[in-house]
Amino acid sequence: MSKDQLLGNEKISRLLIKLSVPATVSMFVNALYNLVDTIFIGRGVGYLGIGGLTIAFPVQMLIMAASLMIGVGASSVISRSLGAGDRDRAGRAAGNSFFIVGLLGVGICLFGLAFIEPLLRAFGATEDIRPYAQEYLEVILIGSIYFPLVVSSNNLIRAEGKAMVAMSSMLIGAIANIILDYIFIFPLQMGVYGAALATILSQLLSAFYVLAYFLSGRSAIKIRLHYLQPEWRILREIIAVGFASFARNAAGSLIVIIVNHLLVAYGGSLALSVYGVLQRVIRFLFMPLFGIVQGMQPIAGYNYGARKLDRVKRVVKLSVISATVYATITSLLAQAFPTFVIGLFGKEPDLIRNGAYALRFVIAVVPLVGVQVVGAALFQAVGKAGPSLFLTLSREVLFFIPFVLILPGFFGLTGIWLSFPLADFFAILVTAVLLYREMRRMGPQEAGRTSESFL
Numbered sequence: 064m065s066k067d068q069l070l071g072n073e074k075i076s077r078l079l080i081k082l083s084v085p086a087t088v089s090m091f092v093n094a095l096y097n098l099v100d101t102i103f104i105g106r107g108v109g110y111l112g113i114g115g116l117t118i119a120f121p122v123q124m125l126i127m128a129a130s131l132m133i134g135v136g137a138s139s140v141i142s143r144s145l146g147a148g149d150r151d152r153a154g155r156a157a158g159n160s161f162f163i164v165g166l167l168g169v170g171i172c173l174f175g176l177a178f179i180e181p182l183l184r185a186f187g188a189t190e191d192i193r194p195y196a197q198e199y200l201e202v203i204l205i206g207s208i209y210f211p212l213v214v215s216s217n218n219l220i221r222a223e224g225k226a227m228v229a230m231s232s233m234l235i236g237a238i239a240n241i242i243l244d245y246i247f248i249f250p251l252q253m254g255v256y257g258a259a260l261a262t263i264l265s266q267l268l269s270a271f272y273v274l275a276y277f278l279s280g281r282s283a284i285k286i287r288l289h290y291l292q293p294e295w296r297i298l299r300e301i302i303a304v305g306f307a308s309f310a311r312n313a314a315g316s317l318i319v320i321i322v323n324h325l326l327v328a329y330g331g332s333l334a335l336s337v338y339g340v341l342q343r344v345i346r347f348l349f350m351p352l353f354g355i356v357q358g359m360q361p362i363a364g365y366n367y368g369a370r371k372l373d374r375v376k377r378v379v380k381l382s383v384i385s386a387t388v389y390a391t392i393t394s395l396l397a398q399a400f401p402t403f404v405i406g407l408f409g410k411e412p413d414l415i416r417n418g419a420y421a422l423r424f425v426i427a428v429v430p431l432v433g434v435q436v437v438g439a440a441l442f443q444a445v446g447k448a449g450p451s452l453f454l455t456l457s458r459e460v461l462f463f464i465p466f467v468l469i470l471p472g473f474f475g476l477t478g479i480w481l482s483f484p485l486a487d488f489f490a491i492l493v494t495a496v497l498l499y500r501e502m503r504r505m506g507p508q509e510a511g512r513t514s515e516s517f518l
Contacts, residue, residue, distance in 0.1 A: 070142075070145075070146070070224055070361060070362055070365040070366065075362070075374055075377045075378050075381060076381060078362055078378075079355075079358055079359060079362065079378055079381055079382065079385075080358075081226065081358075082221065082224065082226045082357075082358035082359075082361060082362065083226075083354060083355045083356075083357065083358025083359065083382075083385070084226075084354075084358070085226035085227045085229065085230035085358075086221060086226050086229065086230065086353075086354035086355070086357040086358050087351045087354030087355055087358070088230055088234075088354070089229065089230040089232075089233035089234055089237075089354065090233070090350040090351050090353055090354035090357075091350065091351045091354065092233060092234055092237040092238070093233050093236075093237050093350060094346050094347040094349075094350035094351065095237070095241075095347065096236075096237040096240050096241055097343050097346050097347070098343050098344070098346075098347050098407075099241050099244065100116075100240065100241075100244055100258055100261075100262075100343075101113055101116060101339065101340065101343045101408055102407050102408050103244050103245060103248045103249070103258065104116060104248065104254075104255060104258055105340070105408040105409035105414075106408075106409060106410070107248040107249055107254070108195070108248070108254050108255060109409070109411075110332075110333065110336040110409055110411055110414050111191055111192055111195055111332065111336070112195050112254065112255050113336045113339040113340060113408065113409070114189070114191075114192040114195065114196075114332055114335045114336040114339060115192050115193075115194075115195025115196040115198070115199050115255055116195075116196075116199060116255070116258075116339055117192075117319075117323065117335055117336065117338055117339030117342065118183060118186045118187065118188045118192060118193075118196035118200075118323065118335075119186075119196050119199045119200040119203060120319055120339070120342060121186050121316040121317075121319045121320050121323075122175060122182065122186075122200060122203070122204070122316075123203060124312050124313075124315055124316040124319065125171075125312070125313060125316050126171055126207050126210060126211065127214060127312055128308070128309045128310075128311070128312030128313045128315075128316065129167055129171070129211065129309060130164065130167070130210065130211035130213075130214035130215050131214060131215075131218070131305065131308040131309065131312060132301075132302065132305035132306055132308050132309035133160050133163055133164050133167070133211070133215045133301060133302075133305060134160065134164075134214055134215035134216070134217065134218030134219065134305070134308075135218055135304070135305040135307075135308040135360075135443060136160075136300070136301035136302055136303070136304040136305025136306070136308075137156050137157060137159070137160035137215065137218065137219055137222075137301045137305070138218040138219055138221060138222035138360065138361070138364075139222075139304045139305070139360070139364055139443055139444055139446055140152070140153070140156040140297065140300055140301060140304065140446075141153045141156050141157060141219060141222040141223065141284065142222045142360070142361045142364030142365045142368065142444070143364050143365070143367065143368035143445075143446060144156065144368070145222075145223070145365060145368070146364065146365035146366065146367070146368025146369040147368045147369070152297075153284055154284055154286065154287065155294060155297055156297055156300075156301065157219050157284045157286060158286055158287070158289075158291045158292070159291075159293055159294055159297045159298055159301065160215055160219065160301060161212070161215075161216075161286070161291060162291050162292075162293050163293070163298065163301075164211040164212050164215045165212070167211050168207055168208040168209055168210065168211045168212065169208055171204070171207045171208075171211075172204050172205060172207045172208050175200070175204040175207065176201065176204050179197060179200060179201060179204070180197070182200075183196050183197055183200070185320065186319075186320050186323055187320065187323030187324045187326075187327055187335070189327055189331070189332050189335070191332055192332055192335065195254075195255050198254070198255050198256050198259070199255040199256070199258065199259045200259075201259075202256060202259035202260055202262075202263060203259050203262060203263065205263055206262060206263030206266050206267070209266065209267060209270045210263075210266045210270070212270055212273065212274075213232065213236070213266060213269045213270050213273060216232075216273040216277070217229040217232055217233065217273065218357075219284060220232070220273070220276070220282070221357055221358075221360070221361055222284075222360075222361050222364070223282065223284055223361075224361060225282070226357075226358060228276055228281075231272065232269050232272050232273050232276075233269065235265075235268050235269055235272055236265040236266055236268055236269035237265070239261075239264070239265040239268050240261050240262060240265035243260070243261035243264060243265060244257070244258055244261045246261075247260055247261050300446075304443060304446055304451075305443075306452060307439065307442070307443055307451035307452040307454075307455040308443070308455070310452055310455050310456050311439070311455040311456070311459070314455070314456055314459035314460055315459060317459070317464075318459055318463055318464065318467070319342075321464065321467060321468075322338060322467060322479060323335060323338070325467065325471055325479055326338055326476075326479065329471055329475055329476045329479065330417075330476045333413055333414065333417065334417070334476060336414060337414060337417050337418045337421055338421075340405060340408045340409075340414070340418050341418065341421055341422060341425055343408075344397065344404060344405075344422065344426075345425065345426070347393075348390065348393045348394060348397065348426065348429055349429075349432070349436075351389060352386045352389065352390060352432070352433060352436050353436065355382055355385050355386050355389070355433075355436075355437075356382060356386070356436055356437055356440035358382075359378050359379070359382040359437065359440060359441075359444070360440055360443065360444040361444075362374070362375075362378045363375050363378055363379065363441055363444040363445060364444040364445065364446075366378075367444065367445040367446075372505040373505075375441075375445070375505060376502055376505050379437060379441055379498075379502065382433075382437045383433055383434055383437045385433075386432075386433025386434075386436060386437055387430065387431070387433040387434070389433075390429050390430050390431070390432055390433050391430040393429075394426045394429035394430050395430075397422060397426055398423060398426065401418075401419035401420075401422045401423055402415060402419045404419075404422065405418035405419050405422060420480075421480045424477070424480035424481055424483060424484060425480055425483040425484065426484075427483075427484035427487075428484040428487040428488050428491070429487070431487070431488075431491050432487055432491065434491050434494055434495050434498065435454070435458065435487070435490050435491045435494040437498075438454055438494035438495070438497065438498040439451055439454040439455050439494065441498065441501065442454065442497075442501070450497055450501070453497075454490075454493070454494050454497060457489075457490045457493050457494070458486050458487065458489075458490035459486070461489075461490075461493075462485065462486040462489045462490055463482055463483070463486035466481075466482035466485050466486055467479055467482040470482055
């Protein structure tokens with residue numbers, strides 16, 4: 064059965080497993096890398112080294128945000144184009160994505176290196192943490208030349224149903240990263256510089272892998288030279304649909320900056336390092352959820368383009384159930400053993416005590432976040448940029464920022480930690496309402512309509 068036939072005809076539960084399990088495994092390994100990376104730095108450098116990573120994290124999030132904008136937007140266009148039988152348009156979308164991520168990578172590197180000191184000040188670096196942050200970030204920015212290609216290409220590969228190839232790309236990078244991290248941080252005693260060097264070298268391996276895949280002819284998306292010529296109409300659609308992903312990650316970066324400054328004010332460098340640990344734990348809990356939706360999106364996009372709306376509804380329901388089960392299990396385990404979880408990152412008693420206290424607040428509503436993640440991803444997959452953007456921003460901008468600016472005035476440092484579950488709860492409510500309405504709109508009366516505009 065061809066990939067097109069698989070997306071349009073195979074049993075939804077079997078298809079979701081085929082596409083989401085490799086993506087979930089790769090996201091899990093990627094999250095595990097981030098976890099291990101921070102553990103190595105905490106034990107090899109100390110909590111100030113973790114603080115340096117915390118300051119550099121917003122820049123990494125912005126790089127990821129821009130890369131995902133192109134990758135998610137292009138993969139949505141490709142999935143719907145394949146569903147509608149337009150392979151030429153799918154190829155042009157892929158070619159345009161390669162063109163724009165190339166410009167993006169060079170631009171980020173040059174801008175970041177030119178303004179690194181103002182960036183560190185803006186992100187809340189204290190005097191004792193700033194040297195670690197600068198040493199780490201200078202190396203990471205060099206890798207930003209090619210890292211956007213890896214992120215974007217993995218989304219394109221999933222859009223054509225080759226989830227195992229995308230998984231292999233991430234596994235190669237993550238496993239190499241963990242090995243190089245250990246070598247550079249412990250035997251070679253290279254500190255945070257070694258951690259950053261391990262990161263960009265492993266990303267380079269992943270970049271070589273995805274390039275080899277597209278050049279080998281195994282891809283259903285044929286990349287021809289004239290496809291690389293920028294087309295404004297396709298670029299506009301890629302950016303419009305993918306902008307929700309950019310907004311989510313950019314808003315996340317803005318939140319990190321705001322929280323960094325508040326943490327310094329209410330808890331100093333130790334609180335900043337605690338937040339760095341929590342970020343890694345949260346990513347470990349959340350990242351596999353995005354693996355589930357990455358498996359869902361090509362199925363939903365293809366079948367929406369083919370007007371098989373019952374299949375879209377079934378894959379959404381199954382994805383919500385799967386995400387909820389996973390999130391419930393992992394968050395309950397973390398709630399049961401918070402001291403053990405934080406203790407992995409360092410031996411300092413203050414770090415463990417404060418981190419375990421904060422962790423219980425931050426992950427309180429995680430069992431329900433599957434609804435929010437799947438809902439925003441569905442609107443992206445079917446090309447409805449407006450609702451997707453609104454849902455993506457609702458948690459960070461509409462709820463979290465007001466909470467985190469107001470609550471510390473009443474509850475101090477605890478108010479910062481309390482802002483996380485409150486923002487999650489209200490964002491989930493809003494998403495549930497919009498998702499329910501969208502699912503009802505996908506009734507039998509829409510199944511016979513002609514294909515609508517992709518915008």
